[in-house]
Amino acid sequence: MDKNTDDLPPLHLTVPEPEVRPGGQPDFSHVQIPPAGSVRRPPVDADPESMRDLAFSIIRVLNRDGEAVGPWAEGLDLSEDQLRDGLRHMMTLRAYDARMLMAQRQQKTSFYMQHLGEEAVSCAFRKALNPGDMNFPTYRQAGLLIAGDYPLLTMMNQIYSNAHDPLRGRQLPVMYSSKEHGFFTISGNLATQYIQAVGWAMASAISGDRKIAAAWIGDGSTAESDFHAALVFASTYKAPVVLNIVNNQWAISTFQGIARGGSGTFAARGLGFGIPALRVDGNDYLAVLAVGKWAAERARLNLGPTVIEYVTYRVGGHSTSDDPSAYRPAEESNAWPLGDPILRMKNHLIALGIWSEDRHVQAEAQIMAEVTAVQKEAEAVGTLHHGQRPSPSDMFEDVYAEMPPHLQRQRQEAGF
Amino acid sequence: MDKNTDDLPPLHLTVPEPEVRPGGQPDFSHVQIPPAGSVRRPPVDADPESMRDLAFSIIRVLNRDGEAVGPWAEGLDLSEDQLRDGLRHMMTLRAYDARMLMAQRQQKTSFYMQHLGEEAVSCAFRKALNPGDMNFPTYRQAGLLIAGDYPLLTMMNQIYSNAHDPLRGRQLPVMYSSKEHGFFTISGNLATQYIQAVGWAMASAISGDRKIAAAWIGDGSTAESDFHAALVFASTYKAPVVLNIVNNQWAISTFQGIARGGSGTFAARGLGFGIPALRVDGNDYLAVLAVGKWAAERARLNLGPTVIEYVTYRVGGHSTSDDPSAYRPAEESNAWPLGDPILRMKNHLIALGIWSEDRHVQAEAQIMAEVTAVQKEAEAVGTLHHGQRPSPSDMFEDVYAEMPPHLQRQRQEAGF
Amino acid sequence: MPKCRRIFSGSVRKRGSDMARMTMIEAIRDALDTAMGADERVVVFGEDVGYFGGVFRCTAGLQKKYGPTRCFDAPINESGIVGAGIGMAAYGLKPVVEIQFADYVYPAYDQIVSEAARLRYRSAGEFTCPMVVRMPTGGGIFGGQTHSQSPEALFTHVTGLKVVVPSNPHDAKGLLMSAIEDPDPVIFLEPKRLYNGPFDGHHDRPVSAWKSHDLGEVPEGHFTIPLGQAITRRPGRAVTVLTYGTMVHVALAAAEETGIDAEVIDLRTLMPLDLEAITASVRKTGRCLVLHEATLTSGFGAELAALVQQECFWTLEAPVRRVAGWDTPYPHVHEWSYFPGPARVGDALRELMEV
């Protein structure tokens, strides 16, 4: 035993703090961003230990000139239509967000959560999956639905909790569910679905099926214990699942340093489990798609799980209940070095000669008109407090497959 | 999207299995064991990333000739008495285990858990700590008490749940508690205390104290979610805590491959958090002590947590309720390549010329006589079903600091 | 064990000679085996349940018979076990997971409460969770505070769950098979003190075995007992005893020993509850004792007492009385002072009759 402890300076607690707070000058100079095309692309069956570096870099495809470069660009082979669809999906999501935010301010709904700045992540990843695969999303992946051609009208009906909401007004707005579209019912409880995705993938493997699962989690939520459960199970049973981490730098008011602790990156978490872990530019549609496909292929070939960290930035508030200017400089999002995913994709299409500034302005207007038209349609059905709303008698349905006697009695007492 | 999924072979679930089961030939040839003295000893303030290799090796001090060799041996500087004490503590623990196992078979207690083969881990680690430091042990670290000179008699009184049991018979046998001896009350619930240890260490840092904490967990229990909570908190706040993982190859009937999954080692878990992670020969008293001191120094210098994986083997059953021959070859423990910690320490002392075969035989007899004498003393007080037992009226005490009215009423109703 | 009339009301089974003598462990294993044999979607996993067959051996032999992807060991992470089970159930399998002891279910509590119980509701029936969570419960084996708990009330308060507690091998099989076939999540609590034989609380008497008990006779093959049906274990006119699990046997012993003509109702399913059976009996007897091993305050007995006084107020001749575990952790050495044994139950019956 050391005897001279008393000579040591006293201990003190380290509490990580972001570089800047409101009033300060936004500064992302510590974020190391490798040039597009510079990170290697290992074969999908490479030994996880051999690609450890990928957890500490950032895979990028689109360079400053809007060109798709490097090994991750090569296998993509997207048609012009696919490229334009990608852009359109992101633009649609942004327009949708704008309208729904406004609707919330007009009290047509109680709550909304937007994707501003993160559109590429869910819109691109959707295209890495096949029909029948299942996403276990958080509340910030509506692009999975939009890029999967889920009807905007149905989404809005959910936001308005009106009579056509397929979830019958039971869920908080944005907590969509669509089995057909490979979109698992969203939970309000963080991280719980990460392990469920692993279980779903295990079930597919147990059944000798060919479907894979994709789990979704935010940077802050990786701190939750179910994240660990998911990694333990996925690693042990080599479950065919893609473990997505969306690092948008913030968890409500809490900067990513609190959840990340001393590890350099969130992707690094995967390394402790022998799971390949890749870090990707989340504002780069093509990089997200390329890495998503790589991971999906691994899963489908029964090579097991992959961790993907999408490096992006939450430009808006956490939700309509949040005002980020209270805890970070208002201009911080402008300083974010990975740019706007829509702008970058637009520039790529222009560089390819299949798009133009004019067509973009046109498309923007057209998309907004479409979204607004659908919104009218949804509002004609009803909004939170007006129009056709789900019947309160529905409240007692679906608690169980068959309504047990005590709920029948309660429904009777309620008089619905 | 890939369109030709149907051409792929169907998925199948991987369920890890141990190399051998009963009937098979024990085989540890896959366990790579570096020679004693061959693993480097970085300075305590080295960058965690720079010592990544230590999570995949095994730090060893005692070689086959009983010599203490290499960089980890150098700083130890133990006196002859300290060396002999180490041996004596391990021998005492083994004798104690033998007697208590027997007592359980004689139904003097309901339950017991032994340490056979793992004596070095807790006996040596205890000597890396200072008075005032706090261990958060599992049920398999009684060496912390024995090496800390906690009275054997009190331990036995706890095993017998007799009138002198300081825990008043409330806890299952082996679930000791001693604040004075830096031994936190053991929980029956796995892993819960790992994060509590981190909290305790944080409290010490918050208070500007100089005390550190040591957390303990088994290989199987690292799968529990609170393990993750502990690593997240320890990594984030740089808590002055040593995070011990005792990998004794088995979790009841479940081999370590189930909890470990695809990662090479349990120590590797620490790497995902940027926490230095060391793997140690758990059957090597000097290696355990050297690494324990190194980690304790880091903590005390406010450099943060360290993960230590002790590679050892659970020679006995999980508990008196377990019969391991049902799930592993009975001879497996003989094949275990790291040897017997007591034998190795004995050989070291003999090599140093401060011990002999004769003295060992003598010591063995003497220790057993001592333990047996204490056992008689404890049994004279009482055992589970005989002699002086705690009063049932005590049952209602300590639920709260002050007994609330409803418990007073219940005690009255109970008639105690 | 006192003789009790067996009334098979509600049990749906092939009649005939297909009966076997089983312990409750064997009956549970038989239910799992039958379900796995009949339906490929049934998968069984949990800590130590694979090669070894579970610390209580309820799954012994299943891995060998159905292969390691149908019955396997899980990492020690209860939240992971239940969470993975939910994912599997949502995929379309029928997972039957084991929590090694009910005392260790709390790490999985969030997955059960926030997820399993609400999947159907929040997705309007699109995703469902046909999963069974089995766990040994109750004391009587000197297991101390972490191998003795009875957490049923923590599940009955959670809407969307069904909660089942069998009291014998016969029911254990029939109820477990119903639970596996149920479209919703079922918490299946197995009184561990009953695994190897009936137990009436006389811990100082020789242990008895299921093979000499009527209810150790278990139908072979497919056999279900519908969830939500209580059963009268002993008809009586003086007082109704509402209980379940181990306490059924204690209640029967107390009735025998006091000579009080108690009607002992084995609830079997706590949620949904067979309120009709309860009120019919209490209206007849006018007195009611509620009996469980779990701690008293906010235990399931509170709900029973609240319901009985509400439904049978005008026929009650005395307040509904509760006998339960004391409001303390389960103390190792004082197990038999803690356990509500036949003496305490008998006293309560006598006092209740004196009102």
Place this chain on the structure above:
Amino acid sequence: MPKCRRIFSGSVRKRGSDMARMTMIEAIRDALDTAMGADERVVVFGEDVGYFGGVFRCTAGLQKKYGPTRCFDAPINESGIVGAGIGMAAYGLKPVVEIQFADYVYPAYDQIVSEAARLRYRSAGEFTCPMVVRMPTGGGIFGGQTHSQSPEALFTHVTGLKVVVPSNPHDAKGLLMSAIEDPDPVIFLEPKRLYNGPFDGHHDRPVSAWKSHDLGEVPEGHFTIPLGQAITRRPGRAVTVLTYGTMVHVALAAAEETGIDAEVIDLRTLMPLDLEAITASVRKTGRCLVLHEATLTSGFGAELAALVQQECFWTLEAPVRRVAGWDTPYPHVHEWSYFPGPARVGDALRELMEV
């Protein structure tokens, strides 16, 4: 808001002019501030509670005042928050941790039930857990199923815990300060719909503010209300209403609107429970309504009903009646059909008086 008589029985405070008008958020913050100022051992942490001051702003300004090692952001891991808190409490600090919504306490349930609640018992008093776990509870803000729950019964069943639910700023401060000074773990449930103003269930009427309510007046400085003491909010002779939190205000409104002379008892502390106050009132009125927002089955109302019928059987003129949240998840759009508002409570009162 109906006027209600304020009875300060049991509140220990400096009398005089040291009173301030506060919302419940401010009162909670004031309690934390006062406690942190007086005792260095008090530390406050949880998700978003540091720099930002909590999503409901209950901890705003505390980090600035006491520094980041006394008030800080925690990773999003409720089990970690409570588990670390237990370690700190065992060290000798007095952690006050925040769970962002009561709906998110389940991941921490194991730490609370298996550890915090039993530390003192299992170590025979050697290690203790003087910790407060605060969390916003209840509905009324269109928060849907995961921002509306009232899990109090899941804690009252766990021996070793104390459970507190304030109904106004005055009590929130006094009870929270007692909770912080308490030597044992306290679950402190804050009805979020009351944070900014009293709420009687008339969601369609203009919101009112605490500043125009008597109980928005809060003593400054050190001020405690002992745990375990109920208070009569409205004396009455016709029927006793047992309730707590938001429902206190609903009960007062229903009494006012029906004209029924109800005695409304605000329990304030559910564990330990002020049984004397309860029985004294019910023996006087002969009728009892139990009222809470949590789901009915196995809710804390079951325990109250069970106790009342047991203790007051001979004076009860009607069965104890429970009004509570329906046994369904809290449905977003049907919030006001789910919430047991003044109409439903009024109906129940009327029916109870007709028996």
